[in-house]
Amino acid sequence: MAFWIELLISGLVAGLVIGLSALSITLVFGIARFPNAATGDTMTVGAYGALLGHRATNSLLVGGLTGAIAGAIVGFLGYWFIFRKLAQRSNVALLVASIGLAFVLRAILGVSFGHSQQVFQLPLVRPWRIGDVPVHPNDLVLAGACATILAIVFAILHLTPIGRRMRAVADDPALARVSGISPSSVMTVLWLLAGAVSASAGIVAGIKTVVSPEMGWDLLLPAFAAAIVGGIGSPVGAVVAGLLIGVVQEMATPFVGFTYKIALSFLLMLVVLLVRPRGLFGKLEGAR
Amino acid sequence: MSVLEIDNLSGGYSEVNILNGVTVSVGAGEIVTVAGTNGAGKSTLAKAVVGLLPRVEGEIRFEGSVINAVPTEMRANRGIGYVPQVANIFPSLTVQENLEVVVGVTDQRQRIAELFAVFPALASRRRTRAGSMSGGERQQLAYARALMTRPRLIVLDEPTAALSPALVSETFERIRALPSIGASVLLIEQRARQALAISHRGVILDGGRVAMEGPADTLLADERAANLYLGQHG
Ligand SMILES: Nc1ncnc2c1ncn2[C@@H]1O[C@H](COP(=O)(O)OP(=O)(O)OP(=O)(O)O)[C@@H](O)[C@H]1O
Ligand SMILES: [Mg+2]
Numbered sequence: 001m002a003f004w005i006e007l008l009i010s011g012l013v014a015g016l017v018i019g020l021s022a023l024s025i026t027l028v029f030g031i032a033r034f035p036n037a038a039t040g041d042t043m044t045v046g047a048y049g050a051l052l053g054h055r056a057t058n059s060l061l062v063g064g065l066t067g068a069i070a071g072a073i074v075g076f077l078g079y080w081f082i083f084r085k086l087a088q089r090s091n092v093a094l095l096v097a098s099i100g101l102a103f104v105l106r107a108i109l110g111v112s113f114g115h116s117q118q119v120f121q122l123p124l125v126r127p128w129r130i131g132d133v134p135v136h137p138n139d140l141v142l143a144g145a146c147a148t149i150l151a152i153v154f155a156i157l158h159l160t161p162i163g164r165r166m167r168a169v170a171d172d173p174a175l176a177r178v179s180g181i182s183p184s185s186v187m188t189v190l191w192l193l194a195g196a197v198s199a200s201a202g203i204v205a206g207i208k209t210v211v212s213p214e215m216g217w218d219l220l221l222p223a224f225a226a227a228i229v230g231g232i233g234s235p236v237g238a239v240v241a242g243l244l245i246g247v248v249q250e251m252a253t254p255f256v257g258f259t260y261k262i263a264l265s266f267l268l269m270l271v272v273l274l275v276r277p278r279g280l281f282g283k284l285e286g287a288r
Numbered sequence: 289m290s291v292l293e294i295d296n297l298s299g300g301y302s303e304v305n306i307l308n309g310v311t312v313s314v315g316a317g318e319i320v321t322v323a324g325t326n327g328a329g330k331s332t333l334a335k336a337v338v339g340l341l342p343r344v345e346g347e348i349r350f351e352g353s354v355i356n357a358v359p360t361e362m363r364a365n366r367g368i369g370y371v372p373q374v375a376n377i378f379p380s381l382t383v384q385e386n387l388e389v390v391v392g393v394t395d396q397r398q399r400i401a402e403l404f405a406v407f408p409a410l411a412s413r414r415r416t417r418a419g420s421m422s423g424g425e426r427q428q429l430a431y432a433r434a435l436m437t438r439p440r441l442i443v444l445d446e447p448t449a450a451l452s453p454a455l456v457s458e459t460f461e462r463i464r465a466l467p468s469i470g471a472s473v474l475l476i477e478q479r480a481r482q483a484l485a486i487s488h489r490g491v492i493l494d495g496g497r498v499a500m501e502g503p504a505d506t507l508l509a510d511e512r513a514a515n516l517y518l519g520q521h522g
Contacts, residue, residue, distance in 0.1 A: 161388070164381065168389045171378040174340055178372070179433065180364040180391030 002132035007250045013139050013208060015246020016146040018265075020201035021219060022226035022238035023153065024194045030170040030233035031190050032087075034094035038078060039198045040220030041105035044213060046071040046199020047206030048113055054120055060207075063120075064145065067203045068196040074105065075195020079187060102217065110213040117210040142204050149200050150239060153193065157235065162189050170233060222249075225265040229272045231282025241280060244268070290315050291441045291472040292337065292350055298496075299336055299344035306332045308496040309346070312474075314441065315488075319463065319473040321504065323480035323517060324493035330476045331373050333493070334445045337474065338370045339363050350441065365392040369439030369471065373446045376430035379419025383410050386418050386429055390436040403432040423450045427459070435471070442471045448479055460486050480518045484508050492517050 021039055028036045046067040053059075053066025082097050127134035157163040162185070168176045169186050177183065201223075202216055209215070226245050230237025248268055249261040256264065272279060292314040300306035306329045314320045322330050335341040337348060339360035348355050355363055364370070378386050387400050404411035407428045413421065418429055427447065434442055444463065448456045456479070464486040466473050477483035484490045484504040492500040492513065500513055507513050 164385055164389045165391070167381060167385075168378045171380050172375055174360075175372065175375060175378065176389075177360040178338055178340070178364055178370045179389060180361050180437065181389070182359075182361045182391075 004251065005133045007253070008247060009133075009135065009139060011247035011250030012243060013142060013204070013246070014250060015243035016143060017201045017205045017208070017219065017242075018222050018226045018246050019239040019242025020146060020149065020204070021198050021223035022230060022242045023150070023235055024198035024201070025223055025227040026230065026233055026235060026238040027166075027190060027197070028194050029227065030235075031166055032079075032083060032094070032187065034083075034091035034098070035224065036194070037095060037098040037220065038101040038105060039194075039223060040216035040218075041102045041109075042071050042074050042078075042195055042198040042216065043202025043205065043219060044109055044211075044216035045074050045105060046202035047211045047215060048109060049199065050203040050206060051118060051120060051211055060120075060122070060141075064200070064203050068199050071199020071202070072192040072196040075191040075193075075198075076188065078195075079191035083191075084184075084187065106213050106217065113213065115213060117212045119210050120207050122207070138207070142207060146200070146204060149197065153197060154235065156193065162186070166190060222262065222265040225269040229269050229279055231279030234279065234281035237279055237281030289352065290349075291318075292474065293348070294333070294337065295347040295349070297333075297336060297344060297346035297348065299341050299346075300332070301342055303343075306496050307336065307344075310493070310496065310498055312491050312498070312501075314472050314474050316472055317467045318489065319467060319475055319487040321480065321483040321487040321490040322474065322476045322493060323478070323483065323490060324499070325517070326478075328493040329496040330493055331445050332496075334370065334372075334443050334474070334476055337443055338368060361391070364390075364437065367437065367440040369434035369437060369442040371430045371434045371442070371444050371447060373449065373476075377418045377426050377433065379417065381418055382415050383418055383421070383429055384414040386433050387436055390433060393436050399436055399438075403435060407432050424452065424455050427451060427455075431462070438469075439471055441474065442466060443474045443476075445476045446478060447475075448477065448482075456482070481508065484518075 021043055025036060025039050049070030050063040050067030054063030057063065078101050082101060083094060086094050086097055122138065125137050127136045157167060165176065165181045165186050166189065168179065168181060169183065173183065205215060205219060222245055226241040227238050229245065230241035245265045245268060249264050252264055253261050290313045294310060294312045297310045298305050298307050310333060312320065312322065322333060324330050332341060336344050339358065344356060350366065350368060378389065381389060384400065387403065388396060393399050409425055410428055410432060413425065418426065421429070427450065447463065448459050451459060460482055463473060463475060475483055475487060484507055487504040490501065490504050490507045491498055500507065
């Protein structure tokens with residue numbers, strides 16, 4: 001029993017990483033209307049940013065903020081220099097551009113930091129025991145940080161004027177403009193937010209495992225699976241599906257082995273798409 | 289003075305012209321009906337006025353100044369309200385959020401309270417997701433949203449098309465009252481007779497051109513207009 005609860009906990013932590021990156025994908029898809037393949041490498045930027053910030057200050061909080069800001073900057077620069085210029089083009093053009101941006105980011109990171117794996121030097125803490133279950137304090141800190149980030153994102157979306165405008169643009173860009181909403185201000189905030197959120201996912205992944213230039217690209221596929229399973233464009237769906245995929249992957253590892261657990265997110269995606277094509281939380285009227 | 293002057297306007301969604309030299313004006317306090325068969329270019333004309341038509345030639349003037357180069361969102365801020373033919377609310381936002389989201393309203397709370405007083409059905413559903421409302425309620429919300437900025441010109445694209453017959457005359461009454469609150473109206477309607485009955489003037493589009501125009505009662509009495517465009521008893 002304790003073994004399974006341990007797997008569940010590590011599944012939830014992995015799920016938070018997937019959920020945050022899926023949230024970034026689904027926000028961009030809902031508002032800028034294309035699948036952003038640079039999400040994974042923005043995660044990597046976040047992880048390296050946090051690594052540098054942590055090394056410089058020995059504070060995980062400062063490291064995390066550094067990484068998130070780095071991600072936000074990358075998100076904004078991608079928008080300003082690439083996606084803004086292609087806004088009138090097809091979403092295939094935007095997807096291809098984002099794949100290009102992804103390669104550029106990875107190359108820059110590889111040249112700057114080398115290809116060897118790096119780790120966050122954290123003090124070893126003895127896990128707490130709750131019954132038979134070992135609980136790592138770091139996991140709790142990370143889960144708390146993720147929950148805080150999610151709360152901030154949802155508060156922005158639902159409680160602030162700019163968040164309302166973002167949801168309006170997601171619903172109907174033309175009607176949003178007719179209502180006086182300037183697309184460029186919404187897009188600027190979207191990309192800062194999407195960059196910071198994917199960076200946060202990368203930071204958590206980096207702290208849990210290792211940091212390398214390829215890490216984000218490897219995490220991109222489960223992130224897309226979660227965005228689709230949750231219902232593309234649905235922020236709540238992205239997070240729930242991320243947690244679901246994280247837990248399913250971890251709990252299935254004893255049966256299918258480490259190598260094949262990635263494949264499970266696709267199995268789950270196929271099943272959900274067959275049973276419920278608009279995803280778990282997909283909008284009914286989103287069939288535009 | 290004219291609130292809106294459309295001067296020899298041509299344009300379309302691609303290289304093809306949908307509008308071919310349309311000239312229409314709306315004077316202060318006027319309701320002007322634009323009628324015409326399906327595909328005549330009525331909605332396209334409305335989009336040109338609010339800045340959603342990709343390509344236009346000719347001139348569009350609002351309160352005397354040329355607005356061809358003014359982006360859609362700035363036209364809204366300047367006082368042009370628009371209720372599109374379809375997709376005229378934000379379905380995933382609540383009723384209240386649909387109104388709050390409109391930019392450039394300084395006394396937002398007060399304005400929303402005023403509009404809820406005019407549309408009591410909306411007030412009781414302020415926390416409802418707009419997408420789950422009935423056609424009539426959506427239409428009211430679409431109006432309220434367009435009226436948030438106290439526009440001096442409001443462009444209505446077939447406001448009665450999706451309504452049950454009972455709601456149609458109520459809607460025309462509401463439109464008739466718009467000039468008294470300071471909004472001149474460009475009214476696009478298939479129900480041309482009923483629309484002309486509350487209008488000062490009318491324009492009939494055909495193939496992106498003005499086929500007929502004149503005072504509303506002249507058009508209503510006109511034999512040729514009746515035969516070709518209005519139907520005998522609309
Ligand atoms: N988004 C668009 N892209 C390309 N062509 C369009 C678009 N919308 C309309 N058209 C074309 O422009 C022409 C005029 O359409 P428009 O919608 O202005 O007609 P309408 O007079 O409003 O008709 P209805 O009474 O059916 O609403 C039609 O031939 C239509 O096919
Ligand atoms: Mg039309």
